[in-house]
Amino acid sequence: MGMKYKYGIIGQGLAGSSLWWHLHKLGQDVVIIDTDNRNCSKTAAGLMNPITGRKMVTTWLADELFTYCHKYYDELELMFDIHFFHKTSILRLANSEDEANFSSKSLTSFDYLNYKIKKLDQPKFQGLRKFDSGFALGCSTWLDTEVYLNGIADYATNLGQYVDCQLDTENIGLKVSGHFQLTDQIECENLILCQGYLAEFNPFFSYLPWATVKGELLTIYAPNLSEEYVFMKGVYAIPVGDSVFKVGSTYDWNDKSKEPTVAKREQILSQLNKLIYCDFKIVNHEAGIRPAVNDRRPFLGAHTELSNLYIFNGFGTKGVTLSPYFAAQMANYLVNDTPLLPAVNINRYQPKM
DSSP states (O other): OOEEEEEEEEOOSHHHHHHHHHHHHTTOOEEEEEOOTTOHHHHSOOEEOSEETTTTEEOTTHHHHHHHHHHHHHHHHHHHTOOOEEEEEEEEEEOOHHHHHHHHHHTTSGGGGGGTEEEEESOOOTTBOOOSEEEEEEEEEEEOHHHHHHHHHHHHHHTTOEEEOOOOGGGOEEOTTSOEEOSSSEEEEEEEEOOGGGGGGOTTTTTSOBOOEEEEEEEEEOTTSOOSSEEEESEEEEEEETTEEEEEOOOBSSOOOSSOOHHHHHHHHHHHHHHBOSOOEEEEEEEEEEOOBTTSOOEEEEOSSOTTEEEEEOOGGGHHHHHHHHHHHHHHHHHHOOOOOTTTBGGGSOOOO
16 A cells, blocks of 8 residues: 655755654654665765855854754754764864964954854964964864764654655656655655755756756875864865864866766865875775755745645755755745745746746
8 A cells, every 4th residue: 555645855865854854843744765875965074164265254144054053963863862963173274374364353253253263373283284373163063974864764764754765756747636656655745856966957946057066075094183173274174083084175067977086086185285294094085966056045945837846955065054944944834834035945046938
């Protein structure tokens, strides 16, 4: 006998997982279908940094996003009884006198007071090269995305709300009732697509201005490198325990293959060797394609013609911070008809006729 659900979610990356959890919390009958066991979300480094860019500015909605993320991930760690949300500090290194002076002045700005930023002159740490100064951000975190996503999958599986199967969205059936026939056994009244970069090729939402970008990441073993901070200069080196670090990342808007490349490995290593001087061994080299958007704002909302077909996607490089906050908004939009933030509603774009 087939199963019927109020909501079906396709894709169990960062977006689909957070939306599933929020719909589940609202008491909804929802199934999540994972079609890509090695999606970009599991490859992501998971670094959450509220201060970014050469001018060290706060990210969009930083206060709201980071407050909500801490609450969300802390709650799930307790619920699942596993650890994946790691509090840490980023040490951003500076050699440029202009950057150092600008950043020093910025430390007194009201916008930065909540982020526990302090300047370190000539920071000295094991394995780290000499720099004129560094700026420690004491409010940062990193998410072990694979442990987190596996925790969601296990929890949903125990509730009978997780399915692992290959599914071609072009072949999804639309029944006379208006419901979606996802597989021979699964039917849903409403369908939300959380497919990551694959949405660019989905005929329902391909009209949206995607700017998908490939990124590559190294995992290294460096027993003589300090694990006190996430070190950042050109690349980041995130200590994940036992002298293992995630190092990245790269950006390529042309290569859409999911295979890592020698050229990008050498690019990362070149930057890494400017950051550290100690010996290390490459443990792993991964690549993924980020579902980025031209205006750097995610895509939330309903299809222009099929009112029970939705998209929740386009979080780009900031999926770990954006997806929980907007999943709460999307869930309330679906269940309670609460309006979406105009900046993320896909009605800001119209399909070309």
